[in-house]
Amino acid sequence: MFVSLNWLKNYVDIGNITPEELAEKITKTGIEVEGIEYVADKSSNVVVGYVKECEKHPNADKLNLCQVDVGEEVLQIICGAPNIAQGQKVAVAKPGAVLPGNFKIKKAKLRGVESNGMICSLQELGIEEKFVPKEVADGIFVFPNDVEIGSDALSLLNLDDAILELGLTPNRSDALSMLGVAYEVAAILDVPINLPDENVEQVADKADQFVDVKVEATGLNPYYGAFVVQDIKVGPSPLWMRNYLIAAGIRPINNVVDITNYVLLEYGQPLHAFDYDKFGSKEIVVRRAQDGETMTTLDDQERTLKSDHLVITNGHEVTALAGVMGGANSEVSETTTTVLLEAAYFNPAAVRTASKDHGLRSESSTRFEKGVDPDRVKRAGLRACHLLSKYANGKVLTGVVELDELDRSEKQVSITTSRINDRLGTDISNDEIVDILRKLNFTFTQEEESFTISVPTRRQDITIFEDMVEEVARIYGYDNLPFTLPQGASQAGGLTKLQQLKRDIKQFFESVGLMETITYSLTTKERAELLVSPEVKQDAVTPVSLSMPMSEEHSTLRLSILPELLSSVAYNVARKQADLGYYEVGTVFISDEEQVTKQPKEKLRASGAITGDWLVHPWQQEKKQVDFYVVKGIVEALFDTLNLSVIYKQAKVDGMHPGRTAQVLIGEKLIGFIGQLHPSVQKDFDLKDTYVFDLDLDYIFHVHENEPSFEKIARFPSTSRDIALVVNEQVNAGEVQATIQQAGGDLIKEIMVFDVYQGEHLEAGKKSLAFSLLYLDPTRTLTDEEVEESYQKILEAVKERHQAVLRG
Amino acid sequence: MKERLQELQTEALAKVTESSTLSDLQDIRVAYLGKKGPITEVLRGMGKLSPEERPVIGELANKVREAIANELDSKKAKLEAEELEKKLEKETIDVTLPGRPVQVGGPHLLTSIVEEIEDLFIGMGFEIREGPEVETDYYNFEALNLPKGHPARDMQDSFYITEELLMRTHTSPVQARTMGQFNGSQPVKMICPGKVYRRDTDDATHSHQFTQVEGLYVDKDVRMSDLKGVLNRFAKQMFGEDREIRLRPSFFPFTEPSVEMDISCKVCNGEGCSVCKGTGWIEILGGGMVHPRVLEMAGYDPKEYSGFAFGMGPERIAMLKYGVDDIRHFYTNDVRFLKQYHKA
Incomplete structure (x- = not known):
């Protein structure tokens, strides 16, 4: 989630805090700020200029010679943009200006004619290509007529903004909206929050005369609201709105689409605008898709549907893949005059399945997947109507045609101050708890140290005591928790x-x-x-x-x-x-x-x-x-x-x-x-x-025997004997050794091969193996006779088993 | 006779002084002190002497013998010492030549780090537990409060073998297994190191196989401040007494509240540099208070028991501690890499 600080300021007063300080506070309270981006940190000295005159360059076909009023003076500037024209208000980089990439603007002569500055495109001012509206992608940017000549173009284009990039954990989908972030910042800075205007002046005609809503899959779609807005004039949205969308990473298209996107970002509630005249019927039917049914989405892809997917239809034809993407057949275009606006709550799992199956992850689907705030669904629709009437000439029909089985109840969670302290190892007072709940904008009842909290529906992540422990702890500050060591009975750790x-x-x-x-x-x-x-x-x-x-x-x-x-x-x-x-x-x-x-x-x-x-x-x-x-x-x-x-x-x-x-x-x-x-x-x-x-x-x-037993160091002398045997070359030393050990008995403590020979001194196919035997009895001195006896037994055994003979 | 003896002594001592080899000395010994030597001869002629003179001459003769023998012995010792010195001189070798190389092996860096972590927690009374690398979906996810369809399963795309079996994505299942085994009957204080697997394409910072060490402490009245205290002690022993820690709220399905722990950056001492991306802090591990659902599923009553859990990546710790710049080094086993860490 990208949060424009200029936009955020509409809801909370962040005072003089720097973006860095705010980011640090937000991070420490629970939402990691992964980066701060300054929209245009290197630009300066760019103002709004009025193109008073514009004529062809005397020496170049593709260049224009312009006289531009920048307030204090009129500058002669040569401009190569194809869309430059007399009467436009444009962004002028005056001599001495610095543009992104450390590009310094100087007075210059172009084909023999003096040029004192540069008329800029959005790209030249540092806006990424992908956010630049198509109509000005190949040329300069033209301001609306009401901007003041000589005023700071960068600020008008919101290029003085700082954008916080939030890394949201899955539980904090409430911060997928500007309002959600505003509540968070309000709690952190302890400031009040200003909510957006949702007032709609409705005309006499009633929406339900234009459309009917039927939801067949109510389990997957507990709320569907349809608004009808007539007399729409499709055109560019206001500059500030375009700026905010760009800051949030969304490309402006036209006022209708921009307004739905703007409200999506503001409320965290995805909306969809259909062209009423292209919708194909007066009836909206929400149902599961049929296996194998097909539709063409806005991106002109034909998609084959499954019964796991939820669709919006006009009764006979699919017009949108619910919560994921609209259909091409009912897309809003330049010629749209009546908008059918959808504000709905779609089941998270159904949207996740559809978005996954089709590889379509959109701003809309990511929000539905996580569960939108039930309280804001309809309000977002009203907010969009408000904006449509204000910025798209819309006439909003009376009423919303809706099907409403949505649970908007607030979860009740009980805590006591002592349980909180027991869990955290802290010494927080009742008053501090009250203060924390107030900062969070949570309503609650208190009886001494017991609190029952009505959790706002925007905070779907808070359902149990432990969730409230975290809320209290994070506003109290993890930094303020003491360092202790476990007080339970200690055990000896160790390796097995x-x-x-x-x-x-x-x-x-x-x-x-x-x-x-x-x-x-x-x-x-x-x-x-x-x-x-x-x-x-x-x-x-x-x-x-x-x-x-x-x-x-x-x-x-x-x-x-x-x-x-x-x-x-x-x-x-x-x-x-x-x-x-x-x-x-x-x-x-x-x-x-x-x-x-x-x-x-x-x-x-x-x-x-x-x-x-x-x-x-x-x-x-x-x-x-x-x-x-x-x-x-x-x-x-x-x-x-x-x-x-x-x-x-x-x-x-x-x-x-x-x-x-x-x-x-x-x-x-x-x-x-x-x-x-x-x-x-x-x-x-x-x-x-x-x-x-x-x-x-x-x-x-x-x-493995774990405990090696102590073996006494022998006090009595050992006796050694060598034995060299001639055997067939196939006979393995290991086998002979095993025979020796067996025949020689316990008195033999060690057998070692000390020589292996094969060669001219032996018959072909034979080899000699020489062993050194160590005799030892730890309790007494062995006699020669005993050793000799054992030795003879060995000779007999190896002869019998391996046809081994003593090497002469 | 007296004169003769004294003459012999002088003569013999002079010869000893002149002599320069051991065989010369032997010749002198035979010549003067032998049975056929002049002193013996003198003694034989003693019969001719008066009884008064006999003892006097006898004594003198013995003294002369003794004097010659002493001189011979000391000269012999001197010559032998000289000879030995000459011999040793000849045995001189070039001590600056290199010695015979000895094969030196050593542990893998990850093993060293894991054992260091193990020993550190053993010191705090933890046991070490291990578990299977192929896990059931139940222990890897469900027992950790990640039911099927839970969005947080997205965070760790996994290698499944069947619908119910997968390569474990963390070592937390060992915690669930251990708690389940005790079934609420006793406290648990353990760490579980091991290999884990995630569906990541191998690059400088990702590896489809990596190592994790997780810890769990469940008992009556375990507090979040205990987690902070234990992790602080771990961080200081692992990274140095001068490191500070900070906890930030985070999210894991199996803990609530959840934390992420940062340590102050060693490179810039918290001032902010490229290593810590200007924040002064470096993320080291995640953890939190065990989620009541997790306790419950393992047979522990969350009203009676509480606990904390944490998990860390030895690769990441090694990368921070030793500046290893690419996680693939740990699995390529380049001998030039392995050898570097045998010196510590």
């Missing part, structure tokens, strides 16, 4: 064990050199199905998609963090950042339904991706690319920190390198995978060798 664990795990990843990323949960359909861990894939029937995505790019909920994470990695690699270690902890969305009807399961996962060089020390010529074992080392260390034992199994996972991928299990439960991306996936992302991990954090949380 799982929240702490999540932080710890993230910190772990960071401590081993990974950087945290946050990527989008919404991805493409293809990416949603890429690199999904097998245990997720098993549960997820289909990825969850938005019903109306804004783009394919963000249309589907992720089943894995990896694709978007990899896309972030690729983004960096493309920018010459080739060595990266990234991780992310976030949610994936798993639905077990073909057609989603219930919330998907949200699982927390931790994923990571590493690419490029992992160890680099240039001047020592050290450089080690990331490989499988870097990623595995990180994951192993994580589980070690968490005190969880996991199993790694060679596996095939879609999108992963078939020979360099392991599934991660806790017991029998699959919890993710680690490995290298499949070369084709790497290529798709434009990545070199990249290794990733993806783990189910929810499950890890689930099995």
